[in-house]
Structures are given as C-alpha cells and as structure tokens.
Amino acid sequence: MIGGGTGGTLAANRLRHRLSPADEIVVFDADDRHLYQPGLLFVPFGLAPPARLVRSRAAQLRRGVEFRRTAVEQVDLDHDRVITADGGALPYDVLVVASGTRLALEATDGLTGPGWGKRVHTFYSLPGATSLAGALAAFEGGRLLVGMIDLPIKCPVAPLEFCFLADWFFRRKKMRSSIQLTYLTSLDAAFTKETCNRALSGLLERKGVELVTEFATGEVDGAQGRLTAYDDRxxxxDLAVLAPLHEGASCVARSPGLGDALAFVPTQPTLQAKAKPNVFAIGDATDLRASKAGSVAHFEGEVLSHNVTRFLAGEEPDARFDGHTNCFIETGFDKALLIDFNDEIEPTLGHFPSPVGLPLLKESRLNHIGKLAFEQLYWRAILPGRDIPFIGASMPLADKHLEKAE
Ligand SMILES: Cc1cc2nc3c(=O)[nH]c(=O)nc-3n(C[C@H](O)[C@H](O)[C@H](O)COP(=O)(O)OP(=O)(O)OC[C@H]3O[C@@H](n4cnc5c(N)ncnc54)[C@H](O)[C@@H]3O)c2cc1C
Known part of the structure; x- marks a missing residue:
C-alpha cells in the first residue's frame, strides 16, 4: 500500500479483515502524521485547533498491518516491486496506490513569490491553514479573493465553503460591509453539477459574494495583489486564499507506465490500474471522474477490498465503483447542505441515506451537526474500515428525486 492517508488506511484495515493472517499487508508513508483534512477548513476561523486534526498513522492501522515509515521512491511494474526512499525494495503480489495528490505550488508563476504567506494563502495544508488564521484575524478590510488556481482540486467545494464561512466570520466581527468577497473559479459556473450549482450560486448571491467564472490563474503577483488568467484577464x-494546482504523487510520476501526464493513475471501475491487473488504485490518486474526496475513498474501499480479495484467490474482480460521492457543504451560521450523487445521477433532493435521514440539497442545522460529527465517524468507523449501517459503496436511491447526469 503506497500511502497511509484516508484511502490507504481504510483499505489496509478492510483487507486485514478479509485476508488470511498469512497474507502480509504493508503500508508505506514518509511520516507518522495522519491529518484529518476536512478539518483544515475550520482552522483559519479558529473553529478547529490544528493539533486536534493530527494523529499517528500507525495507530489507525489494525493489528497485523505493518507500517513502514519511509516513502516509496518508485514502482517497478516489470518486476512487481517497490523501491523505497531508504534504499530498500519490497516485492508484492498486489500493489495498492493510495498516494493521493501533491500540491504543485511551483507550477503557478509567482504563487510562492513575494506576498506568499502574507497576502496570498492556502488552507490546503496544515501550516497554510494555521498561518491564514492569523491573516484573517488581522485583515482590516478590502477585497478578499477565494478560489482555485485551476481544477482538479480535492474537495472541489472547499473554497466555496471557505467563502460562506468568511461571510459568517466577518459579519460576526461586524466588518462585512468593509469586505468585498469574491469567489473565483475556472469552471463556467459556481459548481459542475447543475442542481447543485443552482443551490450554491443562489447562496453566493444571497450572501453578497461576487462570482468570477472561467478564470484559470496563470500568474500570481503577491506584491501588487493581482492574479492574471491564461486569457490575460x-x-x-488585498488578500487571496487559493487552492493550488494538484498533481498525482511524485512516486507515480517517477514510475514508468503507471501514471498519466499529471501523475494520476489511469484506473478502471474495478479500481484496477490500467497498467497491470495486480495494481489497484484508490482515492485521489486515480484518474476516475468522481470527485477527489474522502467520501469517494471511503466508498471505493469496499469495492477495492472485495476485488483485491478475489484477485488474490485467482478470481475475476467483479465489483465496480459507481462514482458515489457524498459531501457536506458548510454554509455558515451553523448550517450546511448535503449532496449525494454518482457518475450517472445528479445531486438530488430527498434524504440520505434513507427516507428518514439528512435532508439533501437543503441548508439545515442537522447537516451542520452531521458535518461536525463526521470527524468522530472518520477516526472511529471510516478509517478502521468498519461497515456503517445503511451506508454502502453504491449511491442509495430510495427517497431521491432522480435526474440523470449529462
Ligand atoms: C481543505 C480540505 C477539505 C476537505 N474536505 C473534505 C470533506 O469535507 N469531505 C471529503 O470527503 N473530503 C474532503 N477533503 C478531501 C479528502 O481529505 C481527500 O480526498 C482524501 O484524504 C483522499 O484520500 P487519499 O488516501 O486518496 O489521499 P490522502 O489522504 O491525501 O493520503 C495520501 C497519502 O499518501 C502519502 N504518500 C504520497 N506519496 C507517497 C510516497 N511516495 N510514498 C509513501 N506515501 C506517499 C501521503 O503522505 C499521504 O499520507 C478535503 C481536503 C482538503 C484539503
């Protein structure tokens, strides 16, 4: 297993449960600090202490899963082995690539130049989110620009959530009228899915957030406080909060035949890599159409552990991931929206996971409580690879007003 993040940890734990004790499971990661990434959204607003979001990776793994604290340097597909940064090599019968994404800060001109960490920030890393807390607290007014450099990014709704929380934060400080809040996206609308876009652009308008679309940033001038798009707009x-460009992990880029041009792993719905049938991929590392989200890694975990077990038994992997994605969208003032969709079906109205459940596509306090409670669910059920009643890999269809995705 390359990576002891969300996907790698839950997949290793699920496999430990299914495979025989004689089957060895080894998880590689460069450090022993597992970060609960959804919590990064709350750090800049003083709503989550950074230390609470980090726990030992090794401690999240079931007994019988070995954790090796070293990065994988490269995958040698021809010889079914990984080469590690500490100079070792380990052969495998099955490899799972769970190496997530890399924040490619260097890929945008000027991003980390003058002004980085002062008037240009990101909350996509723990140091970034922590330093942004100071910048928001000290912000005296002006134009606050929130958005992405370009897609793909993990949790594509996180910059929108940041906007909603910034609106709440500055209203609470009685400073909202001195702040021009702008949401910047490279998409042609606030969000990709039409039903969801309607709900989210309505919220932006109601909260007085300016929407700038089709803006893919080519250059950042932190000294002058200016972004330039590829089309020269x-x-x-005065303050910019940006999700940087994302790429697949460097070890994928260094492994001939494994990744695409952005170092994501071309992956089939069985979660087998297109490169070789004994290589699987999970989570943000894949090139699948589904969002890069922890919920996707969670749902994929069930498919992956089933298919890896079959593959090791000499059987054809027969489970397929349907693109199921589920996401709480924090909208400020102790409310949140919940969306649930897959590759075929648009985010819908209704309830999740069953007719008695959380309201979909509607702002509610219950969804906000769900978003906060998710942190405990993550550590106690999702990472340990436990089955959660009524929540399986596939999108539940009961009590949904279904619309086919384009
Ligand atoms: C601000 C923010 C908010 C988010 N909010 C949500 C949310 O509300 N809901 C949601 O579902 N998702 C959310 N996400 C996304 C979610 O955290 C990720 O999609 C999820 O963690 C993906 O899991 P993963 O295992 O693919 O990647 P990760 O959890 O990132 O793990 C990848 C691991 O691979 C390791 N690795 C990389 N290269 C190597 C190597 N060469 N050798 C060994 N190990 C390596 C890394 O160190 C890392 O530990 C959010 C993300 C961010 C940044």
Whole structure:
C-alpha cells in the first residue's frame, strides 16, 4: 500500500479483515502524521485547533498491518516491486496506490513569490491553514479573493465553503460591509453539477459574494495583489486564499507506465490500474471522474477490498465503483447542505441515506451537526474500515428525486 492517508488506511484495515493472517499487508508513508483534512477548513476561523486534526498513522492501522515509515521512491511494474526512499525494495503480489495528490505550488508563476504567506494563502495544508488564521484575524478590510488556481482540486467545494464561512466570520466581527468577497473559479459556473450549482450560486448571491467564472490563474503577483488568467484577464486583491494546482504523487510520476501526464493513475471501475491487473488504485490518486474526496475513498474501499480479495484467490474482480460521492457543504451560521450523487445521477433532493435521514440539497442545522460529527465517524468507523449501517459503496436511491447526469 503506497500511502497511509484516508484511502490507504481504510483499505489496509478492510483487507486485514478479509485476508488470511498469512497474507502480509504493508503500508508505506514518509511520516507518522495522519491529518484529518476536512478539518483544515475550520482552522483559519479558529473553529478547529490544528493539533486536534493530527494523529499517528500507525495507530489507525489494525493489528497485523505493518507500517513502514519511509516513502516509496518508485514502482517497478516489470518486476512487481517497490523501491523505497531508504534504499530498500519490497516485492508484492498486489500493489495498492493510495498516494493521493501533491500540491504543485511551483507550477503557478509567482504563487510562492513575494506576498506568499502574507497576502496570498492556502488552507490546503496544515501550516497554510494555521498561518491564514492569523491573516484573517488581522485583515482590516478590502477585497478578499477565494478560489482555485485551476481544477482538479480535492474537495472541489472547499473554497466555496471557505467563502460562506468568511461571510459568517466577518459579519460576526461586524466588518462585512468593509469586505468585498469574491469567489473565483475556472469552471463556467459556481459548481459542475447543475442542481447543485443552482443551490450554491443562489447562496453566493444571497450572501453578497461576487462570482468570477472561467478564470484559470496563470500568474500570481503577491506584491501588487493581482492574479492574471491564461486569457490575460486580471483581478486585484488585498488578500487571496487559493487552492493550488494538484498533481498525482511524485512516486507515480517517477514510475514508468503507471501514471498519466499529471501523475494520476489511469484506473478502471474495478479500481484496477490500467497498467497491470495486480495494481489497484484508490482515492485521489486515480484518474476516475468522481470527485477527489474522502467520501469517494471511503466508498471505493469496499469495492477495492472485495476485488483485491478475489484477485488474490485467482478470481475475476467483479465489483465496480459507481462514482458515489457524498459531501457536506458548510454554509455558515451553523448550517450546511448535503449532496449525494454518482457518475450517472445528479445531486438530488430527498434524504440520505434513507427516507428518514439528512435532508439533501437543503441548508439545515442537522447537516451542520452531521458535518461536525463526521470527524468522530472518520477516526472511529471510516478509517478502521468498519461497515456503517445503511451506508454502502453504491449511491442509495430510495427517497431521491432522480435526474440523470449529462
Ligand atoms: C481543505 C480540505 C477539505 C476537505 N474536505 C473534505 C470533506 O469535507 N469531505 C471529503 O470527503 N473530503 C474532503 N477533503 C478531501 C479528502 O481529505 C481527500 O480526498 C482524501 O484524504 C483522499 O484520500 P487519499 O488516501 O486518496 O489521499 P490522502 O489522504 O491525501 O493520503 C495520501 C497519502 O499518501 C502519502 N504518500 C504520497 N506519496 C507517497 C510516497 N511516495 N510514498 C509513501 N506515501 C506517499 C501521503 O503522505 C499521504 O499520507 C478535503 C481536503 C482538503 C484539503
């Protein structure tokens, strides 16, 4: 298993449960700090202490899963082995690539130049989110620009959630009228899915957030406070909060035949890599159409552990991931929306996971409580690879007003 993040940890734990004790499971990661990434959204607003979000990776793994604290340097597909950064090599029968994404800060001109960490920030890393807390607290007013450099990014709704929380934060400080809040996206609308886009763009409008679309940032000038798009449009800011470009992990880029041009792993719905049938991929590392989200890694875990077990038994992997994604969208003032969709079906109205459940596509306090409670569910049920009643890999269809995705 390359990576002891969300996907790698839950997949290793699920496999430990299914495979025989004689089957060895080894998880590689460079450090022993597992970060609960959804919590990064709350750090800049003082709503989550950074230390609470980090726990030992090794401690999240079931007994019988070995944790090796070293990065994988490269995968040698021809010889079914990984080469590690500490100079070792380990052969495998099955490899699971769970190496997530890399924040490619260097890929955007000027992003980490003058102004980085002062008027240009990101909350996509723990140091970034922590330093942004200071910048938000000290912000005296002006144009606050929130958005992404370009897609793909993990949790594509996180910058929107940041906007909603910024609106709440500055209203609470009685400063909202001195702040021009702008949401910047490379998409042609607030969000990709039409039903969801309607709900989210309505919220932006109601909260007085300006929406700038089709803006893919080519250059950041942190000294002057200006972003320039690839089509030469410019936009000014006093404080910018940006999700950087994402790529697949460097070890994928270094492994001939494994990744695509952005180092994501071309992956089939069985979660087998297109490169070789004994290589599987999970989570953000794949090139699948589904969002790069922890919920996707969670749902994929069931498919992956089933298929790896069959593969090791000499049987054809027969489970397929349907693109099921589920996401709480924090909207401020102790409310949140919940969306649930897959590759075929648009986010819908109704309830999740069953007719008695959380309201979909509607702002509610119950969804906000769900978002906060998710942190405990993550550590106690999702990472340990436990089955959660009524929540399986496939999108539940009961009590949904279904619309086919384009
Ligand atoms: C701000 C923010 C908010 C988010 N909010 C949500 C949310 O509300 N809901 C949701 O579902 N998702 C959310 N996510 C996304 C979610 O955290 C990720 O999609 C999820 O963690 C993906 O799991 P993963 O295992 O693919 O990657 P990760 O959890 O990132 O794990 C990848 C692991 O691979 C390791 N690795 C990389 N290279 C190597 C190597 N060469 N050798 C060994 N190990 C390696 C890394 O160190 C890392 O530990 C959010 C993300 C962010 C940044």
């Amino acid at each position: 410019e936009t000014d800011f």
